Amino acid sequence: MTEYVSTTPGLFPLPDWAKDDLSDLKGHQKHDLISGDEDEAITAAYEEAREDVIDVQQSAGLDRVVEGQLRWDDMLAHPLAVHDAVETRGIVRYYDNNNFYREPVVSGDLEFSGDVASELETAAELADGDDLQAVLPGPYSLADLATDEHYGDDAEFLGAVAEFLAGEVDAFPDVETLFLLEPSLVEEPPEDGEDERASEAIDRVASAIDADVVVQPYWGALEEKVYAHLLDADIDAVGFDFVANQDDNIYNLQEYGATGDISLGLADGQNTLVEDPEAIRDRVDWVADQLQVTEFETTYLTTNTETFYLPYGKYVEKLEVLAEAADLAEVTAP
Template sequence: MTDVVATTPGLFPLPDWAKEDLSDLKGHQKGDLVSGGEGGEIARAYDRVRNEVVDDQTDAGLDRFVEGQARWDDMLAHPLTVHENVETGGIVRYYDNNNFYRDPRVTGELTFSGDVAAELEAASGLLGSDADDRLQAVLPGPYTLADLASDEYYGDEAEFLAAVSEFLAGEVEAFPAHATLFLLEPSFVTNAPDDDLDERASEAIDAVAGATDADVVVHTYWEAFAEKPYAHLMDADVDALGFDFVAADREANLECINEYGTKGDVALGLVDGQNTLVEEPGTIAERVNWVREQVPGQEFDTTYVSYNTEPFYLPTSKHVEKLSAIAEAARLAATEGVEA
């Protein structure tokens, strides 16, 4: 029987107290984690959020724990907006959501940063001795990160994508031991790579995945895969592809799986990351089994049950309820009580 793993794509909502406290700290700069002064206060606030995030996931009973990405004010653009060779430009709408991020303008070489690794080290310390089996790292995929950025240094689209991929691979190499890496690639479906980039995008993802021994999931959301980029993505050496079964065209996703196959594992975005309605665990489990029934020729070794999108936009209370629903649904789907 397939393993059913309860997890999330990270990017959790900030608790109300954190929004208020962080906005009140004078001189707050995104990514400011220096010790002493206001930087120290900011660091302590983020540490407190990280502790709450881990506690929430523990109470819910999730199988994989994320750091929460509380510092990622620029959402998936974060790894670039905190880089020393990146200037933050004007405010840009984040996909089709009523949220915004600062345009990262790459003005120099994308050298090693270590920013995300430091966050994961802190989260790993909170998880204790079995952190290696529970910690899930989260990063934007290279195609999405390049899509969200402006290149003012490399001068060539393919070269820029390769540079972003090399940068992310270097960051991953510095991560503490982790069980899973989720590469979030919404741009791969909302602005799919064209004929000049589809193979290169797959190669870029493959390069990042090759930097870790953990299981790698390429999670997409908001729209379904286009067939040609999907076919190229199947060449990437990753463990699972993620499908949005809430907002995207379900039939288009199923067509890709049934026509081209998919990886041995799969990630299913079955819980709405942007709607406050809390799904019943039994309903989520039924959705897991519905997908299984639609792809009769495909047996999955591991099925990741997750939000379809990041839950950043949810009220914290609803988010916490949904975490518990995801965990309980995974348990139900893994038992004979819910027939596959």
């Protein structure tokens, strides 16, 4: 029987009070904030905000609790932006969105950092026994968002990013699930040969952790060859953005199959319209009908993208909808 798991790709919006406080403390807009050098007052504000978003997830009844990534001022580029071997330069548009990050330029060996592991250690204490989910950029997306001025070869650089992320993952506390966010697989798809290397890089990160690994692309559907190669990686689930593209995602699933688990991006992470739990449940059935399968071992119900773009109140409502939809799916499953 399928287990339905409500979760998110992380990268939450800051609580309204935290936006105001941190803006005053740092004197900049959020995308200009400097990560990693926070003073005590800023650290305390982030810690309180982390408590808020974990409490919200628990109150909503989500099956997986994430740390929230509130310090990730540079979005998916964060693990490199705070690294000692990386220089952050000018502001770059984050894909096609009206959000920005500082360009991470790699100028030395990508050795162990431990920044994300430290965040997760704190989140594990706050989660108080609830199932914890880690969130990281996938190696292909992280390499795509960065500029290499050290390794000198695209394949070597991707491999170095994968090794770096694998080292970070190896330091994580016990987590139930790891979401690797890979929007670049859709937005900047790898070319022939590179698609296989991207799959190998993802496999390297996934093999470093004893947890269920979900690769979550979004903002569309993967090209056929990219998807086929991704299935070669030793991962538990691939995510599908059914908000942005239904037809091509269904085609990939029908044509190439799927892993034993699946992650369905069914709630819109960028639109303030809040879905009905019953509507999410109906979409789960629709996917199953299209695939003519009876069940996956685990079906993750999530927003299609991070919820960073939403007003805080709408983000809270989206969590509640996902949790209720998963409960409905469990009750009504055949």
